[in-house]
Amino acid sequence: MKKAILYINQFFAGIGGEEKADHAPEIREGLVGPSLALDAALKNAEVTHTVICGDNFMGSNQDEAVERILKFLEGKEFDIFFAGPSFQAGRYGNACGVICKAVKEKFGVPVISSMHIENPGVNMFKKEVVIFPGGRSAAAMRKDTKKMAAYGDKVLAGEKIETAEEEGFYVRGIRHQVVDFTLEPAAVRGVKMLLKKLAGEEYVTELPIPKSDRVEIAEPVQDLSTAKIAFVTTGGIVPVANPDRIQSASATRWGMYDISEMARLEAGIFKTIHAGYDPAAADADPNVCVPLDALRAYETEGKIGSIDSHFYTTVGTGTTEAEAARMAQEMLPFLREHNVDAVIMTST
């Protein structure tokens, strides 16, 4: 019999609601709360342990929570990892996604979760985690758990995994070609699709284009000579020790570093940790990516009012739009607090 471990939050562990959301991570042998339903539904594995963590603890001490949980799991035998279902609960969905992703990276086991389509965790983690559509509330517990278990059984049995549509999980952006001699040739598919489009009827494109979330270009700054300017970069320029441990690709972390006393970014003090381009030029002169030297010259000449005390930085390569938007939201309060009037965004 193979072994499974389930992650749940403090609420479903029966510890308490919002008042207990700071509950520190723990691991318990055996079945707690939803583990019972999962264990009952799984044919090819038994649930040996339940990991429990408060949603707030995960939300505000994510690195620590993940570190502690991964430590619990070290040395435990398990073939598959589940989290949730988290229904429409946003923080719980986020926690399920975070821990599934970390467990997959560290232990290489399949990770499976379930969330309602409106749970923000879906968009944040569907690329890394197999997430099944779930109900809005705990009323769907049994049904959602069964879906996770059925897929888990299939994976554990080494059965062929069909398309996301056939299996029923959210699409992950993993597109492969399929040869299907029952399929009409492209010419016929194309003409039929055109006839439907011309008639205003429903049709299904074979290459759905993701909706682009365009940001309008801002109005020009009225008076640059009094404006405070900040740098935000996705070029991965950081102090050489990379104190915030920003990842070199698929970043989820960002940093802000004091430059108020600097005329330029010196090589040897700053460097790039971005894995998506040749770092030689930016390491030799970080100003090619974050041109503090040039902006200081403008400041001296009076072309701009001043430069923000900090610059804000992360890595853009492989970083999802959802993560990038979250990081920007986290930077905004600082930019506002510093009374920044305009931002220069630099990439690579």
Next chain:
Amino acid sequence: MKLELGNFYVKDVKFGDITAYANGILTINKDEALAYVMEDEHITEADIVIARPGENKRIIPVKDAVEPRCRVNGNSVFPGVTGGMTPAGNGRTHALKNTSVLAVGKHWGSFGDGLIDMSGKGAELTYFSRTINVCLVADTDEEFERFEQQKKNKALRWGAMRLSEYLGNAVRELEPEEIETFELESVMKRDAKIKELPAVVYVMQPQSQMEESGYNDLLYGWDTNRMVPTFMNPNEILDGAIISGSFMPCSSKWSTYDMQNCPTIKELYKEHGKTINFLGVIMSNLNVAMEQKERSAIFVAQMAKSLGADGAILAEEGYGNPDADFIACFDALEDVGVKTVGITNECTGRDGQSQPLVVLSEKANAIVSCGNVSQLVDLPPMDIVIGELAALGRDGLSGGWEGDDKLGPSVRKDGSVILENNSMFCGDQVLGWSQKTMKEF
């Protein structure tokens, strides 16, 4: 313009004393055929080898495929290419169906060359496992490009076209088993009933991204890089006005055979007068500079609009950079109110996670997808290799490699191969054969 394609359905191809066709059997006098091919002094050695569907044979490096045909009036099949400048698309052309002439390097491959397996899993990934292939396996004196990754392959490609004409002439004076008629009335002078149907154009973007002549698809012998989009009668495409080039990664390539038989044109003809009013083909191209891409898109959209098109089918011969031309054209057509369906392949990477096209647009909301160029393909050894297997790893074929840290070499010692779909010969069949699609996993 009225084109009659007189079809002869070939059941087998054999060698014999005279080149002739009878009772479904095409017999080739090999010496005579080779002597004809070798009139081109650039071909230094040549052989003809036959490969039939289901046989345990692998053909590589394949540079082009051509359907054997003749023009009954004696003009060349490929005007401006294998003969004088004469019109295509009108009159009678005879074709040996189920067969194709392949241009195969005896030794040397190039970036745009591909692989054909006549049986097994690989056979599913190319149309040309279904045709009886008359392989012209040859070497040439084109020393200037012997060790180049990009080759014009002129002698071999012209050799295949000339051999196809030589074979086609066997049925010039015979009565076809079937005649397909393709006739489009003048755009202006059509029945009121047809004019009530939605008007549709087919927009083709053949490969034309090499600045130097000799690599691009040719239109009546003219380099498609050096033209702006133009309006054509679809019969011209079906009747040899355009030939394939020697540049694009092979699965994206449209072979000369594909264009002679363009399934999308045939499908549009089938619907003409029933559900649509098929106006014709806007022959565009693919470009290098953004300005050129946008210029072509403007020409296409204007022409479609001026012709009164309500809808368009748009197809690109390539992926990557050409996606910019494809999307620019898609946007331009939608912007002038021409409802468009695109047909293309995708490049989602070996893990399937890359952005499918280099450029995306929300206006490109109707796409038929024909495959992933970077899908890994692992194929067992074949008993017989026609051409030279080593070319796959050695000569810079788009889907092959010399060595790879994880995957090892493309060509293994036991004759099995691992390659990207990129090098399956004309495998993505964007002109319309494709029974592949893309799915989320």
